[in-house]
Amino acid sequence: MSETGSGPTEPENLRGKRPADNFVGEETALKIRGLFKEYRPGVAVLKGLDLDVDCRGVTAIIGPSGTGKSTLLRCINRLVEPTSGEIIFEGEDITKLSRAGLRRARRKIGMVFQEYNLVERLSVIENLLCGRLGYISPLKAWFRKFPSQDIDHAFELLDKVGLGDLAYQRADNLSGGQRQRVGIARALMQAPHILLADEPTSSLDPKTSVEIMELMARLAGDLDIPVIVNIHDVALGSRFAQRIIGMSEGNIVYDGLPSGLTDTHLKEIYGGEDWLQ
């Protein structure tokens, strides 16, 4: 990533616009306004973020540890409660939803976690079907009697993520990369309208990390849904994302194309410069 000095090489239709404007329009899936989060009174972790996310494509959020990337992602499905601001998803402000409304909205928001969050003693296929427990009657859930279309869908997704042969393996027998594939397939079981991934490659080796990012980008394209991914590896994020959000100290300081990210931006995002050499 070299510094060009002339700014991002932008397609003609994006030239001259503020970065955020490039992604606003009827095609907006998610609109965040003035998002503010304090875990402790007076200590802001997110400082009034505005962000619009398009209905398709991969957006990578980069930034140093502790800058609020996970907090931002988790505010979107209210795993973390925002202090103030709006998060408009499919016409509803997520921050104002009742418990039932939030449960319904969360079904449309898939989440992939760094540590996979699988049920270790269950098989791969059961881990996927667990994602459907909220959709069937409590009695059927108790006996794990899943509708045949859910079972077919789970097998289809396992094929899509390359785990068709491991359906009956216990989760605790899998490698990190295989576990993350299960995590992705499980998130897709609910047919989400958006996928959030919180550091999905942090626990994986470089080759497996590329494979996981490749898989998420391909599935997002196939399913025509947007993906927002928090990622520490700037090169990996830039390779698979169409848009980079750079965060520093709870603010968005870069919002644009991966090709537009210069050393100057990286210094602003991460601070210092010795690490760049």
Ligand SMILES: Nc1ncnc2c1ncn2[C@@H]1O[C@H](COP(=O)(O)OP(=O)(O)OP(=O)(O)O)[C@@H](O)[C@H]1O
């Ligand atoms: N549950 C919590 N209670 C109190 N403070 C928290 C909580 N979760 C996060 N924080 C603080 O909020 C700040 C932002 O954390 P967050 O995890 O969002 O950053 P991050 O950019 O995702 O970091 P990393 O890349 O290391 O995961 C940090 O100072 C962190 O200590």
